[in-house]
Amino acid sequence: MAGGRALESPFGVFYSPNITPDPVTGIGAWSEEEFVQAFHEGLRPDGQHYFPAFPYTSYTGVSRDDLLAIRAWLFSLPPVDAPARPHELVWFLRWRGVLAGWKWLAFEPGRFTPDPERDAEWNRGAYLVRHLGHCGECHTSRDWLGIPRSGLQLAGTARGPDGGRVPNITPHRESGIGRWSGGDLEFFLEIGMTPAGDFTGAAMGAVIEDNTSRLTPEDRRAIVTYLQSLPPLPTGP
8 A cells, every 4th residue: 555556548657656654655644534535526635636547536426434434444554654656747737737627627526326216236336336446437438638438437448547458347238248147247246257267367357356356245246236237338439
């Protein structure tokens, strides 16, 4: 959690920050309000805007209680003295003020609201996929401004993080996961194996190892319920 991981993008290279409780180079001096503000509003403690490489566009929907639980866990870790590495970005992003315009176009703050027409399992899956899991940040194609394309949520992209291809996870039978059973999907989220017997690797392998494999079976089932309810879309550009 001491940062330094490189994330390549069309706008340059972003480096993840230190999120250990070190009071100088990490988040140890952050108050609860400052921590919540980062996720809900995309703002640093000094009021400057975060780049959306930190996916606050999804995290804005996470409940305050869940964010404070995340904070409590992070603050239980050993502090590490590790200064943040500066991002290596295109010239026009060297001034964070331009992010105010980007947020005006692309960011809609607000907490997740359950759909009263859906059951508890579907709503739990929607919350996990849209917000805590922020699946759309990788699985949705973006326009030239880096804004997710409306109407293509979770339909995959050929230009994902680090330039890799990211698959379509809508229930489209040809280009998505429409031929996978619910059991196939739950098994994939638990151990990373596809119906064909292959195992995923790269970024999704890490997502499964560090995250979805550690969910409860009920939460994995909720994710599957939500994904299978989506409109089937052909793979994005």
